[in-house]
Each structure stands twice: as structure tokens, then as C-alpha cells.
């Protein structure tokens with residue numbers, strides 16, 4: 706297994722609904738190393754619920770985490786990040802420097818839809834791309850209007866959006882129907898990045914190994930490495946990534962029946 710990259714994990718203690726204490730965060734990182742994760746976007750939420758989470762605050766918290774990992778001898782490389790909830794002011798906030806990019810490189814933003822809502826996001830993707838920034842839709846599979854509408858999903862990808870899928874949705878999808886749609890996204894090359902969306906060791910552990918094995922089975926070793934390791938590394942280092950065009954959907958009734 707290549708060193709995995711977790712592009713979406715909450716590791717900044719006390720800043721959101723992730724780890725409560727620095728010790729909790731360090732224990733999460735220890736677990737991540739056991740999971741084969743070598744590099745992670747250590748993030749916290751940036752939304753109305755956490756107005757104090759300025760980029761400088763997140764940067765400082767990640768710096769502290771790096772120091773603690775060094776002291777504890779945990780070989781996990783991290784970079785600061787944020788999970789930004791899309792709102793009417795997202796672009797203005799970005800323009801004012803109020804949003805932290807993935808890895809703080811200025812090249813990618815991790816965004817999520819407002820909870821329980823699907824907003825028309827294609828225009829926002831286009832605006833970001835015009836500014837030289839590529840949005841990554843966090844846990845894209847959790848938005849039914851995107852997961853079950855291939856046209857909408859393809860439109861976002863075509864506009865330049867990258868899709869991150871969470872490991873738990875791969876190993877334990879909310880429904881068989883969602884599971885089939887997620888598998889089809891992978892097979893059609895519509896998933897670009899993996900994330901654990903880990904919040905704590907108990908509630909949402911930062912695990913990826915089992916999900917990676919499933920992805921490997923679905924798409925083969927080379928494609929799995931691209932999704933689980935190489936693209937994430939490029940994103941965290943602020944390098945450009947090229948992703949394949951979505952393959953056409955197949956209407957294979959036997960595959961449909963057997964899942």
C-alpha cells in the first residue's frame with residue numbers, strides 16, 4: 706500500500722467538533738499512522754458556527770500539532786487546512802483572505818454544502834477556477850442531489866471541481882443504493898481524493914486502510930494509488946493536478962442486479 710493521504714480530517718484540538726484536547730489529536734494521529742496514512746490536511750471547520758476560526762488561528766493550531774507530533778515521535782506529516790461551508794459570501798470572504806486553503810498553498814479549497822442542502826455550486830466552482838483555485842467538494846457522496854444525479858456531478862467536475870469521498874461511505878454506505886452509486890463514481894473515475902473526515906477516535910475515527918483496499922478492488926492498484934495517495938500529495942503541496950474525464954455511464958443490467 707502506498708503512503709495514504711487524508712485530505713479531510715479534523716485535527717485542530719478544541720477549534721470545532723473534532724478532537725477536544727491536544728492529547729486527543731495526537732492519539733488520532735497515532736491511529737492514522739497505523740492506518741498507513743503518511744500525510745494529512747489537518748483542518749477545522751470554517752463556518753458561521755465557528756466564527757473565531759480565522760486562517761491565522763488554524764495555522765497556529767496546526768503548528769502546535771506539528772510540535773506535539775515531533776515530541777511524541779509520530780511520523781505523520783501535516784499541513785493546515787479548513788473545511789469551508791459554502792454560503793452567499795464565500796467568494797467575498799476568500800477575496801478578503803478570511804478562508805484557509807488546503808495546505809495553505811492558495812491553490813485548493815475544501816468546501817462542503819450547507820448541511821441538509823444542495824446549492825447550485827457550478828458558478829462558484831467556475832469563479833474559483835478563474836482565480837486559479839480549485840475547489841474540492843468534501844464528502845461529495847453525502848449530497849444525494851449530487852450522488853444520484855450523474856449530470857450534476859459531471860457538470861461540477863467538468864467545471865474543475867474535485868470530488869473527495871469519505872472512507873466510511875466506502876466501507877459502510879448509508880444504503881445499498883448509495884453504495885452502488887459510490888462504486889459507480891469510482892468506476893467512472895469521478896472520485897479524485899480520499900478523506901477520513903475523522904473527528905475523534907470514538908465518534909468518527911480517522912481510518913482509511915479498509916476503504917483503500919475496497920477502492921483497489923474496484924479500480925485496480927494504479928488508479929487507487931492516484932486517488933488515495935498521489936493526487937492528495939500534489940494538492941497538499943500546491944501542485945496542479947490533472948484528472949481523467951468521467952467515463953460514460955454503462956447500462957449493464959447484470960452489474961446493476963449484482964451490485
Ligand SMILES: [Fe+2]
Nearest residue numbers: 713715788902
Ligand atoms: Fe469534515
